[in-house]
Structures are given as C-alpha cells and as structure tokens.
Amino acid sequence: MTFIQDQLADNHCFGCSPDNPHGHHIKSTWDGERSICHFSPKPWHCAGSPHYVYGGLIASLIDCHSVCTAIAEAYQREGRAIGEGETIFYVTGSLNISYLKATPIAGPLVLEARLSEAGRRKSVVLCTLSVNGELCAKAELVAIRVPASWGEA
Numbered sequence: 001m002t003f004i005q006d007q008l009a010d011n012h013c014f015g016c017s018p019d020n021p022h023g024h025h026i027k028s029t030w031d032g033e034r035s036i037c038h039f040s041p042k043p044w045h046c047a048g049s050p051h052y053v054y055g056g057l058i059a060s061l062i063d064c065h066s067v068c069t070a071i072a073e074a075y076q077r078e079g080r081a082i083g084e085g086e087t088i089f090y091v092t093g094s095l096n097i098s099y100l101k102a103t104p105i106a107g108p109l110v111l112e113a114r115l116s117e118a119g120r121r122k123s124v125v126l127c128t129l130s131v132n133g134e135l136c137a138k139a140e141l142v143a144i145r146v147p148a149s150w151g152e153a
C-alpha cells in the first residue's frame with residue numbers, strides 16, 4: 001500500500017512525518033477522491049476517562065490527515081504523482097471540529113477526508129472520524145498553500 005506521507009519530502013511534522021521519532025506517524029491513503037487513515041490509540045491517549053480518546057489527539061489526527069489530503073489532491077490537479085517535482089506544501093488555516101460522541105479508545109479510529117473546495121491557494125477539506133462504523137467527530141479544515149520553503153529545515 002502506498003501512503004501519502006511516505007511520498008512527501010522534507011516533512012518534519014509531529015503528526016505525519018515518518019522521520020519524526022516523537023510523532024504520531026499517521027499514514028493516509030488517497031484514491032483520487034477520498035483519503036483514509038487508520039490509527040490505534042494507546043492507553044495514554046485517553047481523556048479524563050480511560051475509555052475515551054483525548055480530544056486534542058483527535059484534533060491532531062484530523063489536522064494532519066486533512067492537510068495531507070489537500071496536498072495529495074493538489075498534486076493530482078497538477079497532473080503529478082504525489083511528491084513528484086516541485087514540492088507542494090499546505091498548512092492549516094482553520095480547523096473546526098464537532099465532537100459528536102465520546103471516541104472509544106479501543107479503536108481503531110478511521111478517518112475519512114475529501115475536498116469540498118479546491119482553489120488556487122485555498123482548499124476546504126471535510127473529515128470524519130469513526131469507530132466501528134459509528135461517527136464520533138466531524139470537521140472542516142481550511143488548508144492554505146504556502147511556499148515549499150515553509151517546510152524546509
């Protein structure tokens with residue numbers, strides 16, 4: 001399976017870089033229309049209750065998965081494979097999450113994202129997070145394209 005994050009160069013992100021030793025290392029697939037990410041929380045990712053996932057982690061996963069989705073779609077729109085040629089880099093402009101149900105820590109968490117808008121610099125990504133087919137959170141993220149130098153070390 002090919003993951004978006006493994007095709008991106010110069011990515012140091014806490015949420016999604018394969019090379020950040022302290023990060024979440026999320027992995028997302030992109031089928032040309034939507035992206036999927038599976039994440040299995042650890043016991044220490046709990047909220048006040050040991051049974052449910054901490055909301056900040058949920059935000060972090062949605063953030064990275066959605067921005068990576070915007071990046072994948074942008075490469076596709078330019079007729080390029082992900083990571084091919086000049087680097088395309090997006091950052092989070094805004095993130096609006098609704099926590100609909102407590103998210104069971106037993107997981108796995110399934111994130112699914114697709115674009116509702118794709119402009120020259122701005123993309124809007126809709127993302128859901130479900131466990132066992134039950135919708136626990138939904139979000140809208142505005143991703144803004146920035147120069148590739150943003151991501152350089």
Ligand SMILES: CCCCCCCC(=O)SCCNC(=O)CCNC(=O)[C@H](O)C(C)(C)COP(=O)(O)OP(=O)(O)OC[C@H]1O[C@@H](n2cnc3c(N)ncnc32)[C@H](O)[C@@H]1OP(=O)(O)O
Nearest residue numbers: 008011013063064067068091092093094121122142144146
């Ligand atoms: C592979 C890597 C994956 C990385 C995933 C990591 C995700 C992250 O955590 S990134 C870190 C968190 N985000 C940041 O630090 C971003 C900080 N903010 C910025 O750098 C800037 O404010 C930035 C880039 C968002 C906007 O730059 P700016 O030059 O002001 O944009 P501007 O030209 O005014 O606006 C462009 C478009 O975006 C829209 N926009 C700008 N900022 C926002 C915002 N905060 N919310 C919603 N829309 C916005 C504008 O309305 C405009 O839209 P339109 O084209 O429809 O008129």
